[in-house]
Amino acid sequence: MKKTSILQIKNQRDGYHLNSKYWQEWKSKLPVLSSEKKEIAIGMILSDACMYKKSKHSLIKFEQGYLQKEFLFNLFDIFKPYCFMLEPGIRMTLRGHRKGLIKSY
Numbered sequence: 001m002k003k004t005s006i007l008q009i010k011n012q013r014d015g016y017h018l019n020s021k022y023w024q025e026w027k028s029k030l031p032v033l034s035s036e037k038k039e040i041a042i043g044m045i046l047s048d049a050c051m052y053k054k055s056k057h058s059l060i061k062f063e064q065g066y067l068q069k070e071f072l073f074n075l076f077d078i079f080k081p082y083c084f085m086l087e088p089g090i091r092m093t094l095r096g097h098r099k100g101l102i103k104s105y
Contacts, residue, residue, distance in 0.1 A: 019055070091104045
């Protein structure tokens with residue numbers, strides 16, 4: 001089981017902003033999704049994931065509750081080459097009896 005740290009979701013990695021020329025070139029060199037990965041992505045969009053547009057690009061957000069941590073980490077491993085993040089981000093519960101605990105990944 002992987003150990004996770006609490007992350008702030010930022011738009012920078014390796015000293016470059018997500019929209020920098022460096023990352024735009026990186027994205028342009030990514031291989032096309034395999035048919036298996038396309039099927040997984042479509043299945044997730046039809047169920048739990050959401051898809052949205054940021055400037056010229058469409059993004060898929062895979063977010064799962066803390067009880068589905070292993071499932072989310074498996075999805076992350078499948079799509080890791082296409083992810084800007086190095087590991088899944090963590091969303092914390094801000095109020096209630098679970099305040100301060102992990103809400104979702």
